[in-house]
Amino acid sequence: MATEQTAAFEKQPMWAGGRSPFNVSYGKLMMWIFLLSDAFTFSSLLVQYGAQRFSNAESAVTTKWPDPASIFNHFPFMHGVHLPLLFVSVMTFILILSSVTMVLAVEAGHRNSKKEVQTYMLWTILGGVAFLSCQAWEWATFIHEGARLDSNLFGITEQGYKHLESVGFGDHFEWEAGDRTFGPVPFAALFFIVTGFHGFHVFSGVVINVVVYIMTFRGVFERRGHYEMIEKAGLYWHFVDLVWVFVFTFFYLI
Amino acid sequence: MDFPTKPGEYDPINYVPHTDSHGTKELWKTFWILLGITVFDFVIYFVMPASGLRNVIFILFGLVKAYYIVGAFMHLKHERINLALMIIVPTIFIVGLIMGLLYEGNAIGLMK
Numbered sequence: 001m002a003t004e005q006t007a008a009f010e011k012q013p014m015w016a017g018g019r020s021p022f023n024v025s026y027g028k029l030m031m032w033i034f035l036l037s038d039a040f041t042f043s044s045l046l047v048q049y050g051a052q053r054f055s056n057a058e059s060a061v062t063t064k065w066p067d068p069a070s071i072f073n074h075f076p077f078m079h080g081v082h083l084p085l086l087f088v089s090v091m092t093f094i095l096i097l098s099s100v101t102m103v104l105a106v107e108a109g110h111r112n113s114k115k116e117v118q119t120y121m122l123w124t125i126l127g128g129v130a131f132l133s134c135q136a137w138e139w140a141t142f143i144h145e146g147a148r149l150d151s152n153l154f155g156i157t158e159q160g161y162k163h164l165e166s167v168g169f170g171d172h173f174e175w176e177a178g179d180r181t182f183g184p185v186p187f188a189a190l191f192f193i194v195t196g197f198h199g200f201h202v203f204s205g206v207v208i209n210v211v212v213y214i215m216t217f218r219g220v221f222e223r224r225g226h227y228e229m230i231e232k233a234g235l236y237w238h239f240v241d242l243v244w245v246f247v248f249t250f251f252y253l254i
Numbered sequence: 255m256d257f258p259t260k261p262g263e264y265d266p267i268n269y270v271p272h273t274d275s276h277g278t279k280e281l282w283k284t285f286w287i288l289l290g291i292t293v294f295d296f297v298i299y300f301v302m303p304a305s306g307l308r309n310v311i312f313i314l315f316g317l318v319k320a321y322y323i324v325g326a327f328m329h330l331k332h333e334r335i336n337l338a339l340m341i342i343v344p345t346i347f348i349v350g351l352i353m354g355l356l357y358e359g360n361a362i363g364l365m366k
Contacts, residue, residue, distance in 0.1 A: 022337040025270040054359030110275035249316040
């Protein structure tokens with residue numbers, strides 16, 4: 001039978017050919033290689049961000065890179081309140097939580113528990129949709145504040161920084177005339193490109209998760225005898241979370 | 255996607271190694287670590303004034319989070335070492351690219 005045969009093949013020498021020297025299935029190995037190439041894609045975007053930022057660190061307003069805390073300080077239903085970093089931390093929490101439900105789905109798959117896989121996949125999909133909604137809100141707010149792909153209204157003047165320093169966490173804050181002028185264009189452009197690229201990955205991850213959920217629901221993996229597809233979808237989902245760790249660090253914290 | 259039925263016949267494309275559940279203990283531990291580091295990030299952001307040291311702390315925390323996500327959630331800690339090395343070693347070269355281009359970006363900024 002299949003398991004005896006598998007055991008026999010796992011005893012063969014690793015590099016003699018005819019089996020995976022990495023001891024993973026073909027599909028999983030290919031997923032890892034795809035993720036490696038995707039890591040290079042995101043690295044190229046983040047490296048460009050770093051280079052642009054370092055070349056715009058001068059003191060003149062039009063070239064000075066704005067402090068992200070002064071821009072991403074909004075929270076839904078809290079209009080005009082200065083809450084830097086809070087909303088994006090909530091987004092990070094949502095993504096971490098959906099990573100946990102994903103990995104719990106993988107673990108349930110190892111035990112061939114169809115029902116648990118379904119439950120956890122559903123939570124993961126919900127987490128992904130919640131994250132995308134948050135990002136849509138953040139983009140809408142940023143665009144409303146005057147950011148565009150080809151121009152940047154966040155050249156913060158000395159008056160603007162003094163104004164920002166005078167408000168504490170949770171105080172009322174709104175831009176006043178003379179607080180800001182045109183700043184370095186790559187700031188807004190790279191924000192849209194990098195978070196947009198990441199958001200598109202989240203979106204495709206949600207689509208993959210929905211497909212896998214439907215396949216679980218219809219008992220495809222039950223008939224197949226293993227839930228490895230959940231693991232492959234999970235690898236992609238965790239990678240999206242991994243990218244967010246670096247986007248969070250470089251776009252919001254630093 | 256079934257295993258071949260005839261003995262002696264083996265299909266490497268459809269081969270799926272048997273995986274056992276490690277339980278959920280490690281996964282929840284990883285979750286609390288990730289959450290704790292994120293909260294710590296948030297606190298440091300407001301407690302410490304912006305400086306190079308603070309940026310280094312944020313990057314180190316980011317790398318620790320990456321280690322836990324890739325190691326525990328993506329299961330790379332429990333895979334064969336040659337798979338782990340194949341994935342991790344090429345990404346080390348990115349560090350060199352970052353340092354080189356940050357240096358060059360800074361030089362361009364000084365000439366602006």
